[in-house]
Amino acid sequence: MAEREKELAAVVSQEQIADGIFSMWIRTKAAKTAKAGQFISMYTNDPSKLLPRPISICEIDRAQEMLRVVYRVTGEKTGTKQFSELKAGDAILLIGPLGNGFPQLKKKAFLIGGGIGVPPMLELAKELDCEKQIIVGYRDAQTFLKEEFEANGSVYISTEDGSVGTRGNVMDAIREHSLTADVIYACGPTPMLRAIKAYAEEKGIECYLSLEERMACGIGACLACVCKSKEKDAHSNVNNKRICKDGPVFLSTEVEL
Amino acid sequence: MNMSVNIAGVEWKNPVTVASGTFGSGAEFCDFVDLNRLGAVTTKGVANVPWPGNPTPRVAETYGGMMNAVGLQNPGIDLFCRRDIPFLRQYDTRIIVNVCGRSVADYCEVVERLANEAVDMLEINISCPNVKEGGIAFGQNPKAAEEITREVKKYAKQPVIMKLSPNVTDITEMARAVEAGGADAVSLINTLTGMKIDIERRTFAVANKTGGVSGPAIKPIAVRMVYQVANAVSLPIIGMGGISCAEDAIEFLLAGADAVSVGTANFANPGVTAEIVDGIEAYMKRHHFENVSDMVGLVK
Numbered sequence: 001m002a003e004r005e006k007e008l009a010a011v012v013s014q015e016q017i018a019d020g021i022f023s024m025w026i027r028t029k030a031a032k033t034a035k036a037g038q039f040i041s042m043y044t045n046d047p048s049k050l051l052p053r054p055i056s057i058c059e060i061d062r063a064q065e066m067l068r069v070v071y072r073v074t075g076e077k078t079g080t081k082q083f084s085e086l087k088a089g090d091a092i093l094l095i096g097p098l099g100n101g102f103p104q105l106k107k108k109a110f111l112i113g114g115g116i117g118v119p120p121m122l123e124l125a126k127e128l129d130c131e132k133q134i135i136v137g138y139r140d141a142q143t144f145l146k147e148e149f150e151a152n153g154s155v156y157i158s159t160e161d162g163s164v165g166t167r168g169n170v171m172d173a174i175r176e177h178s179l180t181a182d183v184i185y186a187c188g189p190t191p192m193l194r195a196i197k198a199y200a201e202e203k204g205i206e207c208y209l210s211l212e213e214r215m216a217c218g219i220g221a222c223l224a225c226v227c228k229s230k231e232k233d234a235h236s237n238v239n240n241k242r243i244c245k246d247g248p249v250f251l252s253t254e255v256e257l
Numbered sequence: 258m259n260m261s262v263n264i265a266g267v268e269w270k271n272p273v274t275v276a277s278g279t280f281g282s283g284a285e286f287c288d289f290v291d292l293n294r295l296g297a298v299t300t301k302g303v304a305n306v307p308w309p310g311n312p313t314p315r316v317a318e319t320y321g322g323m324m325n326a327v328g329l330q331n332p333g334i335d336l337f338c339r340r341d342i343p344f345l346r347q348y349d350t351r352i353i354v355n356v357c358g359r360s361v362a363d364y365c366e367v368v369e370r371l372a373n374e375a376v377d378m379l380e381i382n383i384s385c386p387n388v389k390e391g392g393i394a395f396g397q398n399p400k401a402a403e404e405i406t407r408e409v410k411k412y413a414k415q416p417v418i419m420k421l422s423p424n425v426t427d428i429t430e431m432a433r434a435v436e437a438g439g440a441d442a443v444s445l446i447n448t449l450t451g452m453k454i455d456i457e458r459r460t461f462a463v464a465n466k467t468g469g470v471s472g473p474a475i476k477p478i479a480v481r482m483v484y485q486v487a488n489a490v491s492l493p494i495i496g497m498g499g500i501s502c503a504e505d506a507i508e509f510l511l512a513g514a515d516a517v518s519v520g521t522a523n524f525a526n527p528g529v530t531a532e533i534v535d536g537i538e539a540y541m542k543r544h545h546f547e548n549v550s551d552m553v554g555l556v557k
Binding site: 003004005006043047048049050051052075095213214215216217218219220221222223224225226227235236237238239240245 | 278279280281285286288289301307308309310313314315316317318320321322323325327330332333336457472473501521522523524525526527528
């Protein structure tokens with residue numbers, strides 16, 4: 001029998017927290033089982049837009065059955081623009097939680113987020129029980145979620161324009177502060193993840209990367225959102241893994257970026 | 258009320274199946290829809306050996322639809338037989354295996370391998386626009402289409418459905434060709450070749466440059482082609498192209514389809530197929546149809 005469904009959830013609150021960056025709390029059954037690093041597929045109310053948008057989970061309130069998503073509006077007339085126009089009390093259709101989420105090890109950790117890869121690190125920062133060094137990279141002084149990270153570990157900022165923290169990227173911040181870790185968790189743009197993967201593998205550090213790719217189904221059927229895997233994958237029988245189903249979090253040594 | 262249909266000698270409990278490639282082999286969808294509710298499950302295309310598919314991005318949204326260039330990634334027939342057929346056999350639904358290949362010999366190898374497997378029908382994909390060899394090469398030339406149908410039929414133990422491409426001047430010519438080759442049924446339409454450009458990055462939206470367009474935006478084209486083919490050949494027709502609700506499915510039946518496939522709509526709502534079955538039944542009640550097959554081709 002069918003156990004899961006596209007759920008009619010409710011927007012609890014919506015606010016803009018930086019240029020083009022919005023934060024929305026949603027009351028949803030998905031909150032009951034959600035884990036840090038998982039995502040939800042969100043649907044617009046626009047019938048010309050069929051596909052769900054995969055959005056990472058930023059915070060989980062299991063007691064209140066609420067999830068927080070922090071997302072970027074990618075342009076006018078986009079699905080994310082339509083999400084940003086939703087108000088408290090509005091309905092939103094979604095499926096979730098989806099994907100595997102981050103493992104949680106009791107080891108001195110780097111939590112690294114870049115750009116719109118920053119939000120999923122917040123729930124992980126709240127849940128991880130270890131020494132946490134949170135390295136977050138932004139374009140400029142709009143360091144969204146910074147204060148919330150500071151409540152959950154030591155925070156190091158990098159900005160592309162040098163307006164806050166280290167000028168450059170997250171790797172520059174790690175070098176500037178001579179930080180060390182025994183495990184790395186990261187989410188962000190592919191060039192950033194590629195640099196982190198190279199760094200982790202050179203130093204022999206266990207490293208978990210959350211990947212992104214355009215999706216259609218979000219549940220592992222359509223094979224749109226694959227990444228290259230080092231070994232032949234047991235499900236696909238080729239060197240491809242499904243980001244939506246087998247990921248989005250992968251051990252860095254499993255995948256090729 | 259009788260929802261069952263007979264497609265080339267195979268009885269389905271209702272006329273609703275899924276379009277190949279949108280439903281995997283059912284395992285990923287079984288949490289969202291009771292597979293027992295479907296007339297048949299049509300599996301994602303499988304070849305003689307595993308195929309890695311195309312580079313990413315493989316999909317892009319388009320107005321009222323989407324474009325894909327997955328490139329027929331599949332695990333190969335051996336793993337498919339070992340894992341996917343036993344999975345589907347747990348359900349009371351017909352199994353249609355979609356077969357792809359790069360050469361006639363590739364197709365025949367898969368069809369022969371399936372001869373003694375517990376599957377009900379074969380769908381031969383001669384219409385995928387996203388692979389360089391095989392696929393559509395057979396689907397745009399009537400001689401090649403007739404020839405591959407004839408070859409596949411030599412090895413097939415199950416009824417053979419030839420899946421037709423809309424990327425042709427006259428789809429009835431292709432339907433007649435596969436009928437002449439001995440096809441037991443046809444399914445149509447596969448996706449329409451399209452292109453989308455990302456103007457911010459100034460690049461193609463899918464890495465393959467072109468992709469197959471599907472979804473509600475293409476439905477009127479599909480209905481027209483089903484109507485034309487229904488008037489050109491006497492084969493059973495499985496109609497598809499943008500079906501996302503029961504009303505859409507009924508349109509195809511009235512145009513001449515004996516059964517329907519739901520494709521892209523599975524991504525918009527993974528539980529949609531069961532809703533479509535219920536909706537067809539409600540329509541039959543409302544309009545006093547005793548048999549679902551009584552609706553087929555009613556609009557002349």
